[in-house]
Amino acid sequence: MPKTSSKDKRDKDDLWRNFPKTAPEFEARFATEADCIAYWIEARWGGTPACAKCQGTRLWTERDGILFECRDCGHQTSLTSGTLLEKTRKPFKVWFRAVFEISSRRNGISAKDLERIMGFGSYKTAWTWLHKIRAALVTPDREPLSKGVEIDEAFVGGKRAGKSMVLVATETDGRIRLAHALTNDAETLKAFVDASVAPETTVTSDGHAGYNATSLGERDHDAIVQTPAERRVKDSLQTIHWTVSQLKRWLLGTHAGAVKPRYLQAYLDEFAFRWNRRKTNGVGRIAARTIGNLVNHAPLTIRAIIQGATPYPHFVAAKYTVPELTA
Template identity: 40%
Template structure:
Protein backbone atom coordinates (compact mmCIF):
# COMPACT_ATOMS: atom_id res chain seq x y z
CA UNK A 1 0.00 0.00 0.00
CA UNK A 2 1.64 3.30 -1.06
CA UNK A 3 2.04 6.07 1.49
CA UNK A 4 -0.02 9.21 0.81
CA UNK A 5 1.56 12.50 -0.17
CA UNK A 6 2.56 14.97 2.51
CA UNK A 7 -0.29 17.28 3.65
CA UNK A 8 0.11 20.70 2.07
CA UNK A 9 -1.90 22.63 4.67
CA UNK A 10 -2.74 22.49 8.37
CA UNK A 11 -6.34 21.61 7.49
CA UNK A 12 -5.17 18.65 5.39
CA UNK A 13 -2.95 17.45 8.22
CA UNK A 14 -5.78 17.76 10.74
CA UNK A 15 -8.13 15.85 8.43
CA UNK A 16 -5.63 13.03 7.89
CA UNK A 17 -4.49 12.62 11.49
CA UNK A 18 -7.61 13.75 13.32
CA UNK A 19 -7.55 11.05 16.01
CA UNK A 20 -5.37 8.32 17.53
CA UNK A 21 -6.75 5.63 15.22
CA UNK A 22 -5.70 7.62 12.14
CA UNK A 23 -2.17 7.85 13.55
CA UNK A 24 -2.13 4.10 14.28
CA UNK A 25 -3.34 3.34 10.75
CA UNK A 26 -0.51 5.44 9.34
CA UNK A 27 2.08 3.67 11.51
CA UNK A 28 0.71 0.34 10.29
CA UNK A 29 1.20 1.33 6.64
CA UNK A 30 4.71 2.62 7.34
CA UNK A 31 5.80 -0.44 9.30
CA UNK A 32 4.30 -3.04 6.94
CA UNK A 33 3.65 -1.39 3.54
CA UNK A 34 3.06 -4.83 1.96
CA UNK A 35 0.99 -6.15 4.85
CA UNK A 36 1.82 -7.62 8.27
CA UNK A 37 4.94 -9.79 8.61
CA UNK A 38 5.74 -11.38 11.97
CA UNK A 39 9.38 -10.67 12.95
CA UNK A 40 9.58 -14.11 14.63
CA UNK A 41 7.94 -16.60 12.25
CA UNK A 42 7.28 -14.46 9.16
CA UNK A 43 3.57 -15.16 9.49
CA UNK A 44 1.28 -12.96 7.43
CA UNK A 45 -1.90 -13.10 9.52
CA UNK A 46 -2.47 -11.05 12.68
CA UNK A 47 -5.08 -9.16 14.67
CA UNK A 48 -4.79 -5.92 16.63
CA UNK A 49 -4.69 -5.86 20.42
CA UNK A 50 -7.23 -3.11 20.92
CA UNK A 51 -6.00 -1.91 24.32
CA UNK A 52 -2.52 -1.12 23.01
CA UNK A 53 -0.69 -0.35 19.74
CA UNK A 54 0.08 -4.05 19.27
CA UNK A 55 -0.52 -6.69 16.62
CA UNK A 56 -0.58 -10.38 17.57
CA UNK A 57 0.60 -13.01 15.09
CA UNK A 58 -2.05 -15.64 14.36
CA UNK A 59 0.60 -18.38 14.06
CA UNK A 60 3.08 -17.89 16.92
CA UNK A 61 1.07 -15.33 18.95
CA UNK A 62 3.98 -12.95 19.30
CA UNK A 63 2.83 -9.39 19.95
CA UNK A 64 4.60 -6.66 17.98
CA UNK A 65 4.35 -2.97 18.79
CA UNK A 66 3.67 -0.49 16.00
CA UNK A 67 5.86 2.07 17.77
CA UNK A 68 8.85 -0.19 18.52
CA UNK A 69 12.06 1.25 17.13
CA UNK A 70 10.57 4.74 16.75
CA UNK A 71 10.74 7.86 18.92
CA UNK A 72 7.10 7.11 19.82
CA UNK A 73 7.91 3.91 21.70
CA UNK A 74 6.92 3.89 25.40
CA UNK A 75 5.66 7.46 25.16
CA UNK A 76 3.01 8.65 27.60
CA UNK A 77 1.82 11.35 25.22
CA UNK A 78 -0.89 10.82 22.58
CA UNK A 79 0.34 9.87 19.11
CA UNK A 80 -1.45 12.93 17.78
CA UNK A 81 0.80 15.15 19.90
CA UNK A 82 3.90 13.53 18.42
CA UNK A 83 2.54 13.76 14.89
CA UNK A 84 1.82 17.46 15.36
CA UNK A 85 5.29 18.05 16.82
CA UNK A 86 6.93 16.36 13.82
CA UNK A 87 4.68 18.31 11.44
CA UNK A 88 5.49 21.66 13.06
CA UNK A 89 9.20 20.86 13.09
CA UNK A 90 9.09 19.82 9.43
CA UNK A 91 7.05 22.70 8.07
CA UNK A 92 8.41 25.59 10.14
CA UNK A 93 11.14 27.09 7.96
CA UNK A 94 13.18 28.61 10.81
CA UNK A 95 12.51 25.68 13.11
CA UNK A 96 10.70 25.71 16.43
CA UNK A 97 11.90 26.18 20.00
CA UNK A 98 10.77 24.18 23.03
CA UNK A 99 8.89 27.22 24.36
CA UNK A 100 7.02 27.59 21.06
CA UNK A 101 6.25 23.86 20.90
CA UNK A 102 4.98 23.84 24.48
CA UNK A 103 2.65 26.73 23.71
CA UNK A 104 1.34 25.40 20.38
CA UNK A 105 0.70 21.86 21.66
CA UNK A 106 -0.68 23.00 25.02
CA UNK A 107 1.84 20.97 27.02
CA UNK A 108 1.85 21.62 30.76
CA UNK A 109 5.60 21.15 31.24
CA UNK A 110 8.50 22.76 29.37
CA UNK A 111 10.56 19.61 29.94
CA UNK A 112 8.07 17.59 27.88
CA UNK A 113 8.47 19.92 24.89
CA UNK A 114 12.26 20.01 25.27
CA UNK A 115 12.46 16.21 25.46
CA UNK A 116 10.22 15.80 22.41
CA UNK A 117 12.39 18.13 20.33
CA UNK A 118 15.59 16.38 21.34
CA UNK A 119 14.14 12.95 20.58
CA UNK A 120 13.04 14.23 17.18
CA UNK A 121 16.50 15.70 16.56
CA UNK A 122 18.11 12.35 17.39
CA UNK A 123 15.79 10.73 14.85
CA UNK A 124 17.38 12.98 12.22
CA UNK A 125 20.55 10.92 12.42
CA UNK A 126 21.16 8.22 9.84
CA UNK A 127 24.17 6.03 10.71
CA UNK A 128 24.23 4.74 7.12
CA UNK A 129 24.41 8.16 5.49
CA UNK A 130 26.20 8.29 2.14
CA UNK A 131 29.43 10.21 1.65
CA UNK A 132 29.61 13.53 -0.18
CA UNK A 133 30.83 13.23 -3.77
CA UNK A 134 32.14 15.29 -6.68
CA UNK A 135 33.58 18.64 -5.62
CA UNK A 136 33.30 19.50 -1.94
CA UNK A 137 34.08 22.74 -0.08
CA UNK A 138 35.37 22.35 3.50
CA UNK A 139 35.94 25.03 6.12
CA UNK A 140 35.76 25.50 9.88
CA UNK A 141 34.26 28.18 12.06
CA UNK A 142 33.66 29.00 15.69
CA UNK A 143 30.24 29.12 17.30
CA UNK A 144 29.78 31.02 20.55
CA UNK A 145 32.24 33.11 22.51
CA UNK A 146 33.46 36.53 21.49
CA UNK A 147 34.66 36.13 17.94
CA UNK A 148 37.92 38.05 17.82
CA UNK A 149 40.30 36.85 15.15
CA UNK A 150 44.05 36.53 15.31
CA UNK A 151 46.77 36.33 12.70
CA UNK A 152 45.98 33.43 10.38
CA UNK A 153 42.25 33.71 10.86
CA UNK A 154 41.76 31.15 13.68
CA UNK A 155 40.72 32.29 17.15
CA UNK A 156 41.98 30.92 20.46
CA UNK A 157 38.75 31.56 22.34
CA UNK A 158 38.28 28.87 24.98
CA UNK A 159 34.49 29.23 25.24
CA UNK A 160 33.81 28.97 21.52
CA UNK A 161 33.03 25.62 19.93
CA UNK A 162 34.95 24.55 16.82
CA UNK A 163 32.72 23.39 13.97
CA UNK A 164 33.79 21.96 10.60
CA UNK A 165 31.50 22.14 7.57
CA UNK A 166 31.47 20.37 4.19
CA UNK A 167 29.24 21.32 1.25
CA UNK A 168 28.82 19.58 -2.11
CA UNK A 169 29.26 21.75 -5.20
CA UNK A 170 26.32 21.36 -7.56
CA UNK A 171 26.76 23.76 -10.48
CA UNK A 172 26.24 27.26 -9.14
CA UNK A 173 24.37 25.89 -6.13
CA UNK A 174 24.92 23.54 -3.22
CA UNK A 175 24.15 19.87 -2.74
CA UNK A 176 24.18 18.11 0.60
CA UNK A 177 25.98 19.45 3.65
CA UNK A 178 27.62 18.00 6.76
CA UNK A 179 28.50 19.78 10.03
CA UNK A 180 30.25 18.49 13.11
CA UNK A 181 31.70 19.81 16.36
CA UNK A 182 35.45 19.18 16.54
CA UNK A 183 37.91 19.56 19.44
CA UNK A 184 40.38 21.63 17.41
CA UNK A 185 41.39 22.63 13.88
CA UNK A 186 44.47 20.41 13.70
CA UNK A 187 45.46 18.37 10.67
CA UNK A 188 44.46 14.95 12.08
CA UNK A 189 41.09 16.27 13.27
CA UNK A 190 40.25 17.86 9.91
CA UNK A 191 41.43 14.79 8.01
CA UNK A 192 39.26 12.48 10.14
CA UNK A 193 36.21 14.62 9.37
CA UNK A 194 36.92 14.58 5.63
CA UNK A 195 37.64 10.84 5.70
CA UNK A 196 34.28 10.13 7.39
CA UNK A 197 32.33 12.61 5.27
CA UNK A 198 33.78 12.80 1.75
CA UNK A 199 34.01 9.90 -0.71
CA UNK A 200 37.43 8.86 -2.07
CA UNK A 201 38.13 10.50 -5.42
CA UNK A 202 36.26 13.70 -4.57
CA UNK A 203 37.91 17.09 -5.10
CA UNK A 204 38.25 18.88 -1.76
CA UNK A 205 38.43 22.68 -1.83
CA UNK A 206 39.73 24.47 1.29
CA UNK A 207 41.32 27.77 2.20
CA UNK A 208 45.03 28.11 2.88
CA UNK A 209 44.93 26.94 6.51
CA UNK A 210 48.13 24.92 7.00
CA UNK A 211 46.77 21.72 8.60
CA UNK A 212 44.74 20.97 5.47
CA UNK A 213 47.96 19.88 3.72
CA UNK A 214 47.46 16.50 5.39
CA UNK A 215 44.59 15.82 2.97
CA UNK A 216 46.92 15.60 -0.03
CA UNK A 217 49.32 13.40 1.92
CA UNK A 218 46.44 11.02 2.63
CA UNK A 219 45.49 10.74 -1.04
CA UNK A 220 42.75 13.33 -1.47
CA UNK A 221 42.64 15.66 -4.49
CA UNK A 222 43.15 18.73 -2.33
CA UNK A 223 42.90 22.15 -3.97
CA UNK A 224 43.57 24.96 -1.48
CA UNK A 225 42.88 28.58 -2.33
CA UNK A 226 43.26 31.52 0.03
CA UNK A 227 41.39 34.80 -0.16
CA UNK A 228 44.62 36.78 0.18
CA UNK A 229 46.30 34.93 -2.67
CA UNK A 230 43.25 35.47 -4.86
CA UNK A 231 43.35 39.21 -4.21
CA UNK A 232 47.06 39.40 -5.01
CA UNK A 233 46.48 37.78 -8.40
CA UNK A 234 43.44 39.93 -9.15
CA UNK A 235 41.02 37.00 -9.01
CA UNK A 236 37.68 38.44 -7.85
CA UNK A 237 35.80 35.13 -7.83
CA UNK A 238 34.55 34.33 -4.29
CA UNK A 239 36.55 31.69 -2.43
CA UNK A 240 34.35 28.76 -1.35
CA UNK A 241 31.06 30.72 -1.39
CA UNK A 242 28.85 27.70 -0.68
CA UNK A 243 30.45 26.62 2.59
CA UNK A 244 30.68 30.23 3.77
CA UNK A 245 26.99 30.70 2.99
CA UNK A 246 26.12 27.53 4.90
CA UNK A 247 28.07 28.74 7.94
CA UNK A 248 26.41 32.15 7.81
CA UNK A 249 22.94 30.62 7.39
CA UNK A 250 23.50 28.29 10.35
CA UNK A 251 24.58 31.09 12.67
CA UNK A 252 21.63 33.25 11.62
CA UNK A 253 19.23 30.32 12.12
CA UNK A 254 20.69 29.50 15.54
CA UNK A 255 20.45 33.09 16.76
CA UNK A 256 16.98 33.64 15.34
CA UNK A 257 15.32 30.44 16.53
CA UNK A 258 17.12 29.13 19.59
CA UNK A 259 19.11 32.14 20.89
CA UNK A 260 21.04 30.35 23.67
CA UNK A 261 22.41 26.83 23.09
CA UNK A 262 24.76 24.96 25.42
CA UNK A 263 28.08 23.82 23.99
CA UNK A 264 27.29 20.28 25.15
CA UNK A 265 24.18 20.10 22.95
CA UNK A 266 25.44 22.10 19.97
CA UNK A 267 25.83 18.96 17.84
CA UNK A 268 22.12 18.15 17.91
CA UNK A 269 21.35 21.67 16.64
CA UNK A 270 23.91 21.20 13.87
CA UNK A 271 22.16 17.92 13.09
CA UNK A 272 18.82 19.72 12.87
CA UNK A 273 20.16 22.37 10.51
CA UNK A 274 21.82 19.74 8.29
CA UNK A 275 18.65 17.65 8.28
CA UNK A 276 16.49 20.61 7.32
CA UNK A 277 18.84 21.66 4.56
CA UNK A 278 19.29 18.22 3.04
CA UNK A 279 15.56 17.38 3.20
CA UNK A 280 14.29 20.81 2.17
CA UNK A 281 12.67 19.37 -0.97
CA UNK A 282 11.34 16.17 0.67
CA UNK A 283 8.85 17.10 3.43
CA UNK A 284 7.21 13.66 3.66
CA UNK A 285 10.57 11.92 3.98
CA UNK A 286 11.54 14.45 6.65
CA UNK A 287 8.29 13.85 8.55
CA UNK A 288 8.76 10.06 8.50
CA UNK A 289 12.39 10.37 9.56
CA UNK A 290 11.48 12.54 12.54
CA UNK A 291 9.02 9.96 13.81
CA UNK A 292 11.70 7.29 13.39
CA UNK A 293 9.81 5.50 10.62
CA UNK A 294 12.85 5.19 8.33
CA UNK A 295 15.40 3.79 10.81
CA UNK A 296 15.54 2.11 14.23
CA UNK A 297 15.70 4.22 17.41
CA UNK A 298 15.93 3.19 21.05
CA UNK A 299 13.59 5.02 23.47
CA UNK A 300 15.28 7.70 25.60
CA UNK A 301 14.14 9.73 28.59
CA UNK A 302 14.67 13.36 29.61
CA UNK A 303 17.33 12.34 32.14
CA UNK A 304 19.14 10.17 29.60
CA UNK A 305 19.23 12.97 27.02
CA UNK A 306 20.62 15.44 29.57
CA UNK A 307 23.19 12.93 30.84
CA UNK A 308 24.32 11.64 27.45
CA UNK A 309 24.73 15.00 25.75
CA UNK A 310 24.89 15.09 21.96
CA UNK A 311 26.87 11.92 21.40
CA UNK A 312 28.83 11.49 18.15
CA UNK A 313 25.99 11.09 15.68
CA UNK A 314 25.55 13.06 12.47
CA UNK A 315 22.56 14.06 10.42
CA UNK A 316 21.73 13.01 6.89
Protein backbone atom coordinates in the same frame (compact mmCIF):
# COMPACT_ATOMS: atom_id res chain seq x y z
CA MET B 1 12.84 -12.46 -2.36
CA PRO B 2 9.39 -12.97 -0.84
CA LYS B 3 6.58 -12.46 -3.31
CA THR B 4 5.05 -9.64 -1.29
CA SER B 5 8.10 -7.38 -1.44
CA SER B 6 7.05 -5.24 -4.39
CA LYS B 7 3.59 -4.79 -2.88
CA ASP B 8 5.16 -3.88 0.48
CA LYS B 9 7.33 -1.33 -1.25
CA ARG B 10 4.35 0.10 -3.09
CA ASP B 11 2.44 0.41 0.19
CA LYS B 12 5.37 2.20 1.82
CA ASP B 13 5.66 4.53 -1.18
CA ASP B 14 1.96 5.30 -0.83
CA LEU B 15 2.47 6.21 2.82
CA TRP B 16 4.97 8.81 1.62
CA ARG B 17 3.20 10.00 -1.47
CA ASN B 18 -0.19 10.45 0.10
CA PHE B 19 0.98 12.11 3.27
CA PRO B 20 -0.65 15.54 3.81
CA LYS B 21 1.42 18.48 2.62
CA THR B 22 -0.59 21.33 4.13
CA ALA B 23 -2.10 21.99 7.57
CA PRO B 24 -5.74 21.64 6.36
CA GLU B 25 -4.91 18.35 4.62
CA PHE B 26 -3.22 17.19 7.79
CA GLU B 27 -6.22 18.11 9.98
CA ALA B 28 -8.54 16.15 7.69
CA ARG B 29 -6.35 13.09 7.32
CA PHE B 30 -5.53 12.73 11.04
CA ALA B 31 -8.74 14.06 12.57
CA THR B 32 -9.05 11.33 15.20
CA GLU B 33 -6.79 9.16 17.33
CA ALA B 34 -8.07 6.15 15.36
CA ASP B 35 -6.82 7.73 12.11
CA CYS B 36 -3.35 8.08 13.61
CA ILE B 37 -3.33 4.55 15.06
CA ALA B 38 -4.38 3.09 11.70
CA TYR B 39 -1.52 4.95 10.02
CA TRP B 40 0.94 3.85 12.71
CA ILE B 41 -0.10 0.18 12.26
CA GLU B 42 0.35 0.58 8.52
CA ALA B 43 3.83 2.13 8.98
CA ARG B 44 4.93 -0.39 11.61
CA TRP B 45 3.43 -3.65 10.38
CA GLY B 46 2.07 -2.97 6.90
CA GLY B 47 -1.47 -3.04 8.33
CA THR B 48 -1.48 -6.25 10.40
CA PRO B 49 0.02 -6.05 13.91
CA ALA B 50 2.38 -8.87 14.86
CA CYS B 51 3.67 -10.22 18.17
CA ALA B 52 7.03 -8.64 19.00
CA LYS B 53 8.28 -11.96 20.38
CA CYS B 54 7.12 -14.66 17.92
CA GLN B 55 5.88 -12.51 15.00
CA GLY B 56 2.53 -14.32 15.23
CA THR B 57 -0.50 -12.41 14.04
CA ARG B 58 -3.18 -14.20 16.11
CA LEU B 59 -3.64 -11.46 18.70
CA TRP B 60 -6.21 -10.43 21.27
CA THR B 61 -6.75 -6.69 21.14
CA GLU B 62 -6.89 -4.92 24.49
CA ARG B 63 -7.25 -1.41 25.86
CA ASP B 64 -8.97 0.11 22.85
CA GLY B 65 -6.46 -1.26 20.42
CA ILE B 66 -3.23 0.01 21.92
CA LEU B 67 -2.16 -3.36 23.36
CA PHE B 68 -2.10 -6.82 21.81
CA GLU B 69 -1.75 -10.17 23.54
CA CYS B 70 -0.41 -13.03 21.47
CA ARG B 71 -2.71 -16.07 21.37
CA ASP B 72 0.26 -18.33 20.66
CA CYS B 73 2.91 -17.22 23.16
CA GLY B 74 1.07 -14.89 25.52
CA HIS B 75 3.50 -12.00 24.95
CA GLN B 76 2.05 -8.51 25.14
CA THR B 77 2.99 -6.03 22.45
CA SER B 78 1.95 -2.39 22.60
CA LEU B 79 1.68 -0.10 19.62
CA THR B 80 4.71 1.81 20.82
CA SER B 81 6.93 -0.85 22.44
CA GLY B 82 10.37 -1.02 20.90
CA THR B 83 9.92 2.31 19.08
CA LEU B 84 10.93 5.89 19.79
CA LEU B 85 7.46 6.43 21.27
CA GLU B 86 7.81 3.63 23.83
CA LYS B 87 6.16 4.48 27.18
CA THR B 88 4.69 7.74 25.90
CA ARG B 89 1.58 8.85 27.75
CA LYS B 90 0.48 11.26 25.06
CA PRO B 91 -1.91 10.29 22.24
CA PHE B 92 -0.56 9.57 18.75
CA LYS B 93 -2.54 12.56 17.54
CA VAL B 94 -0.32 14.88 19.57
CA TRP B 95 2.86 13.20 18.35
CA PHE B 96 1.74 13.35 14.72
CA ARG B 97 0.93 17.02 15.15
CA ALA B 98 4.38 17.71 16.60
CA VAL B 99 6.06 15.82 13.75
CA PHE B 100 4.08 17.86 11.23
CA GLU B 101 4.94 21.16 12.94
CA ILE B 102 8.64 20.30 12.99
CA SER B 103 8.72 18.96 9.42
CA SER B 104 6.75 21.77 7.86
CA ARG B 105 8.87 24.61 9.20
CA ARG B 106 11.68 25.33 6.85
CA ASN B 107 13.94 26.38 9.70
CA GLY B 108 12.76 23.90 12.28
CA ILE B 109 11.52 24.96 15.67
CA SER B 110 12.90 25.62 19.15
CA ALA B 111 11.82 23.69 22.24
CA LYS B 112 10.29 26.90 23.58
CA ASP B 113 8.15 27.41 20.48
CA LEU B 114 7.14 23.75 20.43
CA GLU B 115 6.08 24.06 24.07
CA ARG B 116 3.93 27.07 23.22
CA ILE B 117 2.41 25.72 19.99
CA MET B 118 1.58 22.31 21.43
CA GLY B 119 0.40 23.69 24.77
CA PHE B 120 2.76 21.46 26.71
CA GLY B 121 2.92 22.14 30.44
CA SER B 122 6.70 22.10 30.57
CA TYR B 123 9.80 23.06 28.67
CA LYS B 124 11.37 19.71 29.57
CA THR B 125 8.61 17.82 27.75
CA ALA B 126 9.05 19.94 24.63
CA TRP B 127 12.83 19.58 24.79
CA THR B 128 12.61 15.78 25.08
CA TRP B 129 10.07 15.50 22.26
CA LEU B 130 12.23 17.66 20.03
CA HIS B 131 15.26 15.48 20.65
CA LYS B 132 13.29 12.32 19.89
CA ILE B 133 11.72 13.72 16.74
CA ARG B 134 15.09 15.14 15.66
CA ALA B 135 16.58 11.64 16.02
CA ALA B 136 13.85 10.40 13.65
CA LEU B 137 14.00 13.40 11.32
CA VAL B 138 17.68 13.34 10.55
CA THR B 139 19.01 10.55 8.41
CA PRO B 140 22.70 10.51 7.54
CA ASP B 141 23.71 11.53 4.04
CA ARG B 142 25.55 8.71 2.42
CA GLU B 143 26.95 10.29 -0.74
CA PRO B 144 30.23 12.04 0.04
CA LEU B 145 30.79 15.53 -1.35
CA SER B 146 32.63 15.50 -4.67
CA LYS B 147 32.07 18.73 -6.65
CA GLY B 148 34.03 21.90 -5.93
CA VAL B 149 34.59 21.08 -2.28
CA GLU B 150 35.58 23.87 0.11
CA ILE B 151 36.64 23.14 3.65
CA ASP B 152 37.13 25.42 6.66
CA GLU B 153 36.61 25.82 10.39
CA ALA B 154 34.04 28.13 11.93
CA PHE B 155 33.24 29.19 15.47
CA VAL B 156 29.64 29.32 16.65
CA GLY B 157 27.70 30.18 19.79
CA GLY B 158 28.66 31.68 23.08
CA LYS B 159 30.80 34.63 23.96
CA ARG B 160 34.32 34.65 22.61
CA ALA B 161 35.75 32.13 25.10
CA GLY B 162 32.73 29.82 24.94
CA LYS B 163 32.60 29.40 21.19
CA SER B 164 32.54 25.92 19.68
CA MET B 165 34.60 24.88 16.68
CA VAL B 166 32.71 23.45 13.71
CA LEU B 167 34.42 21.81 10.76
CA VAL B 168 32.57 22.66 7.56
CA ALA B 169 32.74 21.15 4.08
CA THR B 170 30.60 22.44 1.21
CA GLU B 171 29.96 21.51 -2.39
CA THR B 172 29.37 23.94 -5.25
CA ASP B 173 25.71 22.91 -5.55
CA GLY B 174 25.27 23.54 -1.86
CA ARG B 175 25.38 20.22 -0.04
CA ILE B 176 27.23 20.47 3.26
CA ARG B 177 28.76 18.45 6.10
CA LEU B 178 29.31 19.73 9.64
CA ALA B 179 31.21 18.37 12.63
CA HIS B 180 31.62 19.77 16.13
CA ALA B 181 35.34 19.40 16.84
CA LEU B 182 37.55 20.22 19.80
CA THR B 183 40.71 20.65 17.74
CA ASN B 184 41.62 21.18 14.10
CA ASP B 185 44.82 19.16 13.97
CA ALA B 186 45.54 17.08 10.88
CA GLU B 187 44.34 13.83 12.49
CA THR B 188 40.94 15.30 13.40
CA LEU B 189 40.61 16.92 9.97
CA LYS B 190 41.44 13.57 8.35
CA ALA B 191 38.57 11.83 10.20
CA PHE B 192 36.18 14.55 8.98
CA VAL B 193 37.51 14.64 5.42
CA ASP B 194 37.50 10.85 5.00
CA ALA B 195 33.88 10.68 6.17
CA SER B 196 32.70 13.64 4.09
CA VAL B 197 34.72 14.11 0.90
CA ALA B 198 35.10 11.60 -1.95
CA PRO B 199 38.72 10.51 -2.66
CA GLU B 200 39.10 11.94 -6.19
CA THR B 201 38.11 15.46 -5.29
CA THR B 202 39.87 18.82 -5.38
CA VAL B 203 39.64 20.54 -2.02
CA THR B 204 39.98 24.30 -1.53
CA SER B 205 41.03 25.60 1.87
CA ASP B 206 42.70 28.58 3.44
CA GLY B 207 46.34 28.45 4.51
CA HIS B 208 45.80 26.51 7.78
CA ALA B 209 48.69 24.04 8.15
CA GLY B 210 46.36 21.21 9.21
CA TYR B 211 45.22 20.85 5.60
CA ASN B 212 48.04 18.70 4.35
CA ALA B 213 48.82 15.21 3.03
CA THR B 214 47.91 13.68 6.39
CA SER B 215 44.41 15.12 6.48
CA LEU B 216 43.65 15.26 2.75
CA GLY B 217 45.42 12.14 1.52
CA GLU B 218 45.70 11.97 -2.27
CA ARG B 219 43.11 14.65 -2.93
CA ASP B 220 44.20 17.63 -5.02
CA HIS B 221 44.51 20.67 -2.82
CA ASP B 222 44.23 24.42 -3.44
CA ALA B 223 45.42 26.28 -0.36
CA ILE B 224 44.54 29.91 -0.97
CA VAL B 225 45.72 32.64 1.36
CA GLN B 226 43.79 35.88 0.84
CA THR B 227 43.95 39.35 2.31
CA PRO B 228 40.60 40.84 3.38
CA ALA B 229 40.77 43.14 0.32
CA GLU B 230 41.32 40.21 -2.05
CA ARG B 231 38.48 38.32 -0.38
CA ARG B 232 36.12 41.23 -1.02
CA VAL B 233 36.89 41.04 -4.75
CA LYS B 234 36.59 37.25 -5.07
CA ASP B 235 36.30 35.09 -1.97
CA SER B 236 37.92 31.71 -2.61
CA LEU B 237 35.77 30.17 0.12
CA GLN B 238 32.57 31.94 -0.87
CA THR B 239 30.23 28.95 -0.55
CA ILE B 240 31.50 28.07 2.89
CA HIS B 241 31.36 31.62 4.21
CA TRP B 242 27.76 31.96 3.01
CA THR B 243 26.81 28.61 4.57
CA VAL B 244 28.39 29.46 7.90
CA SER B 245 26.59 32.81 8.04
CA GLN B 246 23.29 30.96 7.51
CA LEU B 247 24.19 28.40 10.18
CA LYS B 248 24.89 31.20 12.66
CA ARG B 249 21.61 32.89 11.78
CA TRP B 250 19.76 29.63 12.33
CA LEU B 251 21.34 29.04 15.73
CA LEU B 252 20.60 32.62 16.77
CA GLY B 253 17.19 32.82 15.12
CA THR B 254 15.39 29.51 15.55
CA HIS B 255 17.27 28.54 18.68
CA ALA B 256 17.93 31.99 20.15
CA GLY B 257 21.60 31.15 20.62
CA ALA B 258 20.70 28.74 23.42
CA VAL B 259 22.30 25.55 22.04
CA LYS B 260 24.73 24.04 24.54
CA PRO B 261 28.05 22.66 23.24
CA ARG B 262 27.05 19.26 24.60
CA TYR B 263 24.16 19.00 22.16
CA LEU B 264 25.63 21.01 19.29
CA GLN B 265 26.28 18.05 16.97
CA ALA B 266 22.59 17.06 16.99
CA TYR B 267 21.69 20.61 15.94
CA LEU B 268 24.40 20.63 13.26
CA ASP B 269 22.95 17.37 11.93
CA GLU B 270 19.50 18.94 11.75
CA PHE B 271 20.82 22.04 9.99
CA ALA B 272 22.77 19.96 7.44
CA PHE B 273 19.78 17.69 6.88
CA ARG B 274 17.43 20.60 6.18
CA TRP B 275 20.03 22.49 4.13
CA ASN B 276 20.82 19.49 1.94
CA ARG B 277 17.14 18.94 1.21
CA ARG B 278 15.97 22.52 0.89
CA LYS B 279 15.34 22.22 -2.85
CA THR B 280 14.10 18.63 -3.10
CA ASN B 281 12.07 17.12 -0.28
CA GLY B 282 8.53 18.27 0.38
CA VAL B 283 6.89 18.58 3.77
CA GLY B 284 4.78 15.46 3.30
CA ARG B 285 7.72 13.34 2.42
CA ILE B 286 9.82 14.49 5.36
CA ALA B 287 6.91 14.08 7.82
CA ALA B 288 6.02 10.61 6.50
CA ARG B 289 9.60 9.48 6.69
CA THR B 290 9.95 10.90 10.21
CA ILE B 291 6.96 8.86 11.41
CA GLY B 292 8.49 5.84 9.67
CA ASN B 293 11.70 6.45 11.63
CA LEU B 294 9.79 6.88 14.92
CA VAL B 295 8.59 3.34 14.25
CA ASN B 296 12.01 1.95 13.38
CA HIS B 297 14.24 3.81 15.84
CA ALA B 298 15.01 2.13 19.19
CA PRO B 299 13.52 3.76 22.29
CA LEU B 300 15.33 6.81 23.66
CA THR B 301 15.00 7.86 27.29
CA ILE B 302 15.68 11.36 28.62
CA ARG B 303 18.66 9.86 30.41
CA ALA B 304 20.01 8.47 27.16
CA ILE B 305 19.52 11.80 25.40
CA ILE B 306 21.42 13.64 28.13
CA GLN B 307 24.20 11.13 28.70
CA GLY B 308 24.71 10.07 25.12
CA ALA B 309 24.63 13.52 23.56
CA THR B 310 25.94 12.56 20.15
CA PRO B 311 29.49 13.45 19.30
CA TYR B 312 30.50 13.42 15.65
CA PRO B 313 30.62 9.67 15.04
CA HIS B 314 33.84 9.57 13.02
CA PHE B 315 36.10 11.14 15.63
CA VAL B 316 38.00 8.80 17.88
CA ALA B 317 36.92 9.23 21.48
CA ALA B 318 40.24 10.74 22.55
CA LYS B 319 39.71 13.63 20.13
CA TYR B 320 36.20 14.32 21.27
CA THR B 321 34.75 14.16 24.73
CA VAL B 322 31.16 15.17 25.24
CA PRO B 323 31.26 18.59 26.87
CA GLU B 324 30.29 18.65 30.55
CA LEU B 325 26.73 19.23 31.59
CA THR B 326 26.29 22.79 32.79
CA ALA B 327 23.27 24.24 34.49
